[in-house]
Amino acid sequence: MSKIKTHILVTGASRGIGKAIVESLDSDNVTAVGQSTTGENGLIASDFSKDGAASQLWDQALERLDGRIDVLINNAGLFEPNPLAADDWLESWNRTMTINLTASAELCRLAVLHFQSRHEPGRIINIASRAAYRGDSPDHWHYAASKAGMVAMTKTIARAYAKDEILAFAICPGFTMTGMAEDYLASRGGDKLLADIPLGRVAQPEEIASIARYCALDAPPSMTGAVLDANGASFVR
Structure with missing residues (x-):
């Protein structure tokens, strides 16, 4: 008797951590679909800066996954500088919040209702x-504010819906070798920033992907609500 496949939706899957997560989920027992802004390489196109994008993505993912999603992995995010004196400071704030937090919240809501x-x-x-x-x-x-909101949201979901066997986990990487991090390291002096990481290097996307895969497929239910750090001991709690 064949095992029922786990259906997984991954956002921000075109590069970096998201792409590594999708690749880590390539197995006989998992079917994963990914999202990106432009929809290249078979990904679902969804621009989270647009109203209704998250719900449209959910519907398209359900269609690809035969009406069932078992795991949602919110990885899509925007990391752009927003200088304090910039004329468009509020616009930039709202755009980052919309993409990083609001779209994730919308998808979490749809996932909980679906489950x-x-x-x-x-x-x-x-x-x-x-x-x-x-x-x-x-x-x-x-x-920083958008990611703190994401952690608080994850803890709330875990506490609210554990009774329904709905589990929630947050992963908190430090610098990870993606396109965004490379640009940031270069702009702020990479050697100086690396000196602040006891491990002596930034994380690789595959490392974060392995944590996400574990949470998606293997983490025991009692772990729900966990926040998992992966920052080379640059910040320990």
Whole structure:
């Protein structure tokens, strides 16, 4: 008798951590679909800066996955500088919040309702950031705030719906070798920042992907609500 496949939706899957997560889920017992803004390479196109994008993505993912999603992994995020004196400071704040937090919240809501309607277990993994606890640069108030919101949302979901066998986990990477992090390291002096990481290097996307895969498929239910750090001991709690 064949095992029922686990159906997984991954956002921000075109590169970096998201792409590594999708690749880590390539197995006989998992079917994963991914999202990106432009929809290249078979991903679902969804621009989270647009109203209704999250719900449209959910519907398209359900269609691809035969009406059932078992795991949601929110990885899509925006990391752009927003200098304090910028004329468009509020616009930039709102854009980052919309993409990083509001779209994730919309998808979490849809996932919880979906799991409840099916009376089946489900899992949510939110990729947050070390910045949720440590903060970030003076140009990244919005990013840190959005990721702190994501962590708080994850804990709330875990506490509220454990009784329904709906589990929620947050992963908080430090610097990870993606396109966004490479640009940031270069702009702020990579050697100086690396000196602040006891491990002596930034994380690789595959490392974060392995944590996400574990949470999606293997983590025991008693772990729900856990926030998992992966920052080379640059910030320990």
